[in-house]
Amino acid sequence: MKLFRFGEVGNEKPGVILEEKWLDVSAYIQDYNEAFFENDGLDKLSLLLVEKQNELAEIPAGVRIASCVPRPSKIVCIGLNFADHARETGAAIPAEPIIFFKATTALSGPNDDIIIPKNSVKTDWEVELALVIGKKAQYVDEADAMNYVAGYCLHNDVSEREFQIERGGNWSKGKGCDSFAPLGPFLATTEEIEDENNLKMWLSVNGKMVQNSNTDQLIFKVPALVSYLSQFMTLVPGDVISTGTPPGVGLGFNPPVFLKEGDVVELGIEGLGTQKQTAKNWKA
Numbered sequence: 001m002k003l004f005r006f007g008e009v010g011n012e013k014p015g016v017i018l019e020e021k022w023l024d025v026s027a028y029i030q031d032y033n034e035a036f037f038e039n040d041g042l043d044k045l046s047l048l049l050v051e052k053q054n055e056l057a058e059i060p061a062g063v064r065i066a067s068c069v070p071r072p073s074k075i076v077c078i079g080l081n082f083a084d085h086a087r088e089t090g091a092a093i094p095a096e097p098i099i100f101f102k103a104t105t106a107l108s109g110p111n112d113d114i115i116i117p118k119n120s121v122k123t124d125w126e127v128e129l130a131l132v133i134g135k136k137a138q139y140v141d142e143a144d145a146m147n148y149v150a151g152y153c154l155h156n157d158v159s160e161r162e163f164q165i166e167r168g169g170n171w172s173k174g175k176g177c178d179s180f181a182p183l184g185p186f187l188a189t190t191e192e193i194e195d196e197n198n199l200k201m202w203l204s205v206n207g208k209m210v211q212n213s214n215t216d217q218l219i220f221k222v223p224a225l226v227s228y229l230s231q232f233m234t235l236v237p238g239d240v241i242s243t244g245t246p247p248g249v250g251l252g253f254n255p256p257v258f259l260k261e262g263d264v265v266e267l268g269i270e271g272l273g274t275q276k277q278t279a280k281n282w283k284a
Contacts, residue, residue, distance in 0.1 A: 004186040005066040006059050012066040023056040033070050037134050037237030066109045068153050068184035072238045075102040081219050081244025088252030097220050097228050103176030110184040110275040117177045118282045122161035123259045126245035127203040127211050127267040130155035137235040145223035151189040154272045155242045156182045161251050185273045193271055196222050203267035213246030
């Protein structure tokens with residue numbers, strides 16, 4: 001199944017894509033939240049679609065597509081998980097996954113504007129494969145890790161490099177600004193993706209391709225990441241894990257290139273759709 005959410009900010013509703021039709025299931029499903037995944041929501045939704053498919057209304061053209069999941073308990077990100085990206089930033093290839101968090105208030109729709117933060121001069125882009133946890137995970141063995149994954153989605157891990165690198169402290173303050181986690185356009189459940197370790201991924205800025213890679217280049221794969229993170233924190237249904245970005249970020253250019261107002265960012269991952277964002281300066 002492919003799950004999406006739609007509607008204006010604060011009034012989003014759940015939907016499902018069936019045979020290229022974007023259908024409203026809000027009469028039967030409250031939202032794709034922790035309770036949905038925890039209470040066998042995917043199985044119940046699958047049965048619902050068999051019974052009610054012909055009764056579901058298509059959403060109108062032009063409706064805003066929201067983040068494919070509502071605000072989760074946490075957005076966990078993995079840094080420097082592509083060797084080439086580590087090299088372009090001048091960092092060592094990590095021996096263990098590098099973990100940081102994005103503020104859940106950074107969550108936004110796949111085509112919402114990127115808001116360049118107040119006082120920012122180094123806002124950057126990062127196409128990433130994200131996964132959504134389907135059931136509570138604690139001390140999970142790697143061999144069993146895929147049983148805890150509900151599905152996959154596209155994520156732009158927008159980053160402010162001065163805040164992240166030059167201001168001291170934790171990476172998260174350069175990662176958690178409003179609009180810095182566009183997610184979607186849909187969540188593809190695991191059976192929709194034949195091999196999450198072989199998906200083409202790309203990102204362009206103003207029509208110029210800057211990232212062009214494949215998830216087969218990930219240093220730490222999805223099962224390893226789920227298992228690893230579960231040793232340090234409880235992963236709950238609806239949690240988002242973003243797996244890292246390939247080379248081609250603005251920081252890696254010589255000289256570096258960063259987003260300015262009016263820039264258009266487009267990105268996609270094979271089987272997971274595309275996003276398009278316009279950079280806008282923050283306004284009070």
